[in-house]
Amino acid sequence: MKFGLFYEISVPRPWGRETEKTVYDNCLEQVALADQLGFDSVWAVEHHFLEEYSHCPAPELFLTACAMKTKKMRVGHGIIVCVPEFNHPIKIAERTAVLDILSGGRLDVGTGRSATWTELAGFRASPDETKKTWDEFVHCLPKMWTQERFSYQGRSWSMPQRTIVPKPYQKPHPPLWVAVTSPGTEIDAAERGMGSLGLTFGGFAEQEEKVKRYRKIIRDCTPVGEFVNESVSTVNFLYCHEDEAEGVKVGRRLSGTFNYLAAQLLAAREAYPSKSYPSLGLLPSLRQEASGPGDASGAPEGIAIGNPARILREMKKWESVGCDRVNFLLNALETVPQQKVLDSLRLFAKEVMPHFQGASDSASAAAGGR
Template sequence: MRLGLALPTFGADAHADGVIRVSRTAEDLGYDSLWTGDRVLAPRSPSAPCPSREGVMPRIYENHMDPLTSLAFAAAHTSRVRLGTSTLNGLWQPPLMLARSLTTLDVLSRGRLDIGFGLGWMPDEYSAVGVPWEGRGARLDETLDILETYWATDEFAHRGALFTVPRTVVGLKPEQRPRPPVLLAAFTPAGLRRVARRATGWLPVAMPLHQLMGRWKTILEEAEESGRNPAELHMALRVNPALTDVRAEPEQMPRSGTLDQYIDYARAAAEAGVHELFIDLGQSPATLDERIERAGRFVEGVRAG
């Protein structure tokens, strides 16, 4: 199982030195990937509750960096680790602009990009960027249509329900052919079907493993029914630990627990068939030094298993 680490692109450590230090340290420690997320707004009173334990958006999101720029910066200071978004809201900009940005990043990183798309949870962010909250699934499907054609052909045009692209030559192509991996965060039946039919893989968040693998089984069955090879799909599991000083009761995991309990969870995930697991240590109050120390203990503990 590949292991990844979240970049400090939110909160007090979201600055150049923080990104450089975590990027280089992750590569030195043997991590396989670096990940970052997407925020454009931090309202005092969101119109919808955050899908967190307390239903409140963490204060770290009040300071947020651009995810793709951050990954490009991390790429310049590393040579091996893959670079992922978990998740990028691909609906907040026109698909043609998104295609240019993603392809550029794949070229500049020499083919290390993993694209993870999500739809977000806060209607306020959609209002702020002038994109309707309604019809998100259809907008994502058309965005994927444009990206796939942009990457696959030297010349293309698009006329859809939401976007029109005049016929144009496309000289910029990703380093990874035929395209960078595209993973989707999804939990609804329609979202899981989209993963199975259109994506390279799935971006779930940590949950009891029997629930996780049950949903993964649904995706694989749907993929096979649609004529795809299920073995080609990839799961990258996000873990946002709420670290405690004393061991949590088993039913509390993976919502909260000690670092050793999260190490055990990661080992069990590997045994269950999870392909990749990445941990965001910025979800718990800690200094950058403490986060890096925990990152070292985590990767050593999981690999030792």
């Protein structure tokens, strides 16, 4: 199992001239350190209009900066919104190819369709259409990356025959992923041969069932791309401290701040109930988290907060249910001071990562170089 970072880039009020720059600078410092420590990847969301919760409307720019500050870490869109009112598919193909070139072939492309009414209505996108447009986009993207000339006549967009340049550095193309929040999306990912990019905080039993369904279906999939990306990722919080009580205390403050922000979001299903949005996605698990199962330390089940021994136990459980990667949120509204975030990353890399195949080689090499 491998470990990555996951960024919403939340910015606390009041917003002065330096506020957003400070948050972005902190994120980039974390990414540079994580690369030295042997973390596998860094992912960034695409969100619009979500005050404080996420000031990351241009992940391709943030990820380019990450690529310039790192040598080994993969950079991942988590996710690109595949809705024509947000992003034109030709521009997605072009931008991702350039980022893959600039990163030296380290790009992963996560796809999705947005889940908040604030964003969908802000771009005048119909919730009834987003799943259909996402499906069109993910079938077209690999062809635009690999075919010398491409044309398309479809439901939501069309183009005459043209040569789309440049082409990605990775051959045949970057791995494709799907954001999995609503129930059943892991099936959509498996049927298309795409990685499952889990963005919910469900418990082990729920995740294990999702992984089993995904693994079963992907064996007989019809991949949208040139290869099958059979990978399962989940998202988590991380705060690692030598003292368990302190780790849990700070970690719960981090997760509680994020959960509070997320609970304020207006989900598409709440504002515009439809078959296309049958679930609140991220929000129910966040609202239930405070009263969910935990352990004697007071930390919720599966959350990577506390001392290294506790976090190791929880990560081994994620490994046992079939997850290939855990991506960590490190902060929310700058609740955790930057130095504590950096210390947490160092301690996790030193005490936890070496216990996992896949993460151990890079972590050990990084430790040897310090």
